[in-house]
Amino acid sequence: MEPSVTLNKTIRINIGGTTFKSYVKTLTTFPDSKLANLEKEKDSFDFDQNEYFFDRNPILFTYILDSFRKGAVHLPKDICGTTFKKELEFWEIPQHYVAPCCWEALYGSEDDIETVNLLIKSFQQNSNLALMSQEKMDVRTRLWLFLDEPKSSRYALVWSVFISFVILAATLVDSLSTVDSFQENFTEPQIKLLSKFADALDFDNATLEKLATIKPRTYLLYANAIFHVILTLELALSFIVCSNKRSFVCFTRLIACFGYMSYWISFTVYFNLKYLESIHALMVQLVFGYLSIFKIARLFYLTRGVPAFRLICLTFSSSKQELKILIFLLGIFVCVFGYVLFAAELLQNSNITNIFTAIYWALITLTTVGYGNYVPSTVAGHVIAGACAVCGVLVLALPVGIIVSKFYKYYDYHRYTVIHAQTREGPCLRMRKNTPSESNSLIEEIELVPTE
Numbered sequence: 001m002e003p004s005v006t007l008n009k010t011i012r013i014n015i016g017g018t019t020f021k022s023y024v025k026t027l028t029t030f031p032d033s034k035l036a037n038l039e040k041e042k043d044s045f046d047f048d049q050n051e052y053f054f055d056r057n058p059i060l061f062t063y064i065l066d067s068f069r070k071g072a073v074h075l076p077k078d079i080c081g082t083t084f085k086k087e088l089e090f091w092e093i094p095q096h097y098v099a100p101c102c103w104e105a106l107y108g109s110e111d112d113i114e115t116v117n118l119l120i121k122s123f124q125q126n127s128n129l130a131l132m133s134q135e136k137m138d139v140r141t142r143l144w145l146f147l148d149e150p151k152s153s154r155y156a157l158v159w160s161v162f163i164s165f166v167i168l169a170a171t172l173v174d175s176l177s178t179v180d181s182f183q184e185n186f187t188e189p190q191i192k193l194l195s196k197f198a199d200a201l202d203f204d205n206a207t208l209e210k211l212a213t214i215k216p217r218t219y220l221l222y223a224n225a226i227f228h229v230i231l232t233l234e235l236a237l238s239f240i241v242c243s244n245k246r247s248f249v250c251f252t253r254l255i256a257c258f259g260y261m262s263y264w265i266s267f268t269v270y271f272n273l274k275y276l277e278s279i280h281a282l283m284v285q286l287v288f289g290y291l292s293i294f295k296i297a298r299l300f301y302l303t304r305g306v307p308a309f310r311l312i313c314l315t316f317s318s319s320k321q322e323l324k325i326l327i328f329l330l331g332i333f334v335c336v337f338g339y340v341l342f343a344a345e346l347l348q349n350s351n352i353t354n355i356f357t358a359i360y361w362a363l364i365t366l367t368t369v370g371y372g373n374y375v376p377s378t379v380a381g382h383v384i385a386g387a388c389a390v391c392g393v394l395v396l397a398l399p400v401g402i403i404v405s406k407f408y409k410y411y412d413y414h415r416y417t418v419i420h421a422q423t424r425e426g427p428c429l430r431m432r433k434n435t436p437s438e439s440n441s442l443i444e445e446i447e448l449v450p451t452e
């Protein structure tokens with residue numbers, strides 16, 4: 001007996017033990033689907049029962065069959081979108097038949113999978129190294145892990161805490177150097193040199209006075225030098241032992257390296273000023289002393305062990321579109337309000353004297369900062385200022401809201417991936433964790449295990 005498929009007839013389909021009955025006509029709603037072309041499914045036809053049999057979930061099939069009756073696919077709200085997508089694939093129903101009210105359920109789950117993959121990728125880098133057993137590592141890799149991966153061993157953690165302390169101490173000393181009571185006056189010959197320098201550059205007396213009093217006390221200078229010896233050596237050694245030089249050279253390290261070099265040039269010249277005794281030497285010392293401020297970038301070292309910081313970076317890097325919209329919108333509104341305000345204040349004795357001042361005012365007002373150094377003085381100006389402030393809140397809130405919700409999502413999913421990675425640790429690994437001799441094993445420190 002051949003499976004008879006005629007439009008007016010009913011047809012029995014057994015899905016995982018539950019029998020469904022429908023008109024053949026109904027099943028032609030989606031012409032390319034498996035159900036519309038059942039005559040091709042001869043292998044699934046049960047001649048004894050005179051029905052088709054598919055070993056699928058009958059609950060999901062209720063929704064599939066309903067889609068044929070309604071002409072559009074609606075997803076059950078309590079079923080994962082990915083599961084239902086597989087069901088659609090099995091029944092060969094194209095995704096574009098899914099009704100707009102159910103897009104979130106379908107595409108939201110794809111988005112979630114993308115998020116998890118992104119998180120795993122970005123947190124994986126050092127975990128791969130951590131997966132290697134310590135015996136297999138050469139001295140260089142071990143040294144690299146010691147310097148750059150605080151979670152690799154107890155000693156690495158201590159080293160990381162020590163370096164963090166040195167960075168903080170160096171920053172504190174730098175900050176103290178700017179406080180009056182931690183500064184001393186230059187010596188007579190140094191002041192002479194300074195005034196020559198000020199004359200050559202046409203500085204006024206106030207600038208000269210400022211220059212003459214910014215010398216930190218000697219003990220601060222030496223303390224800072226010791227801290228910088230440690231930090232410079234640490235950076236240099238990390239660079240030498242790092243096998244992947246390209247990934248080592250990042251923005252913050254480059255800036256910090258530039259800051260250290262400036263510091264050492266300024267330091268060397270400063271202690272040889274009495275031999276050099278030239279305006280140029282003093283200029284080099286002052287300029288590089290000024291540039292050494294870039295070593296503050298090393299503070300980012302402290303954020304390495306903080307997943308939230310990496311999540312913030314990840315949020316920004318994946319929110320380029322939103323940031324572009326933000327800058328674009330802000331740019332337009334700043335120009336519009338700047339021009340309108342300038343026009344409104346044109347004939348008044350206002351401190352907004354040109355378009356650029358007006359644009360600056362608009363930027364400060366739109367970003368809800370409002371310094372108040374430039375203020376409109378006309379009634380029209382006040383109305384524009386009010387509108388500008390309200391627009392500022394709205395313009396900022398929209399893209400910022402999207403970025404913030406993305407961050408929350410990353411934060412939550414990072415938590416889930418950490419918990420999930422723990423559940424994947426087999427009994428073998430758990431035993432290793434509990435063995436005292438292996439307590440500093442790298443394996444217990446793995447945060448994420450990539451899914452296949």
Ligand SMILES: [Zn+2]
Nearest residue numbers: 074099101102
């Ligand atoms: Zn729906």
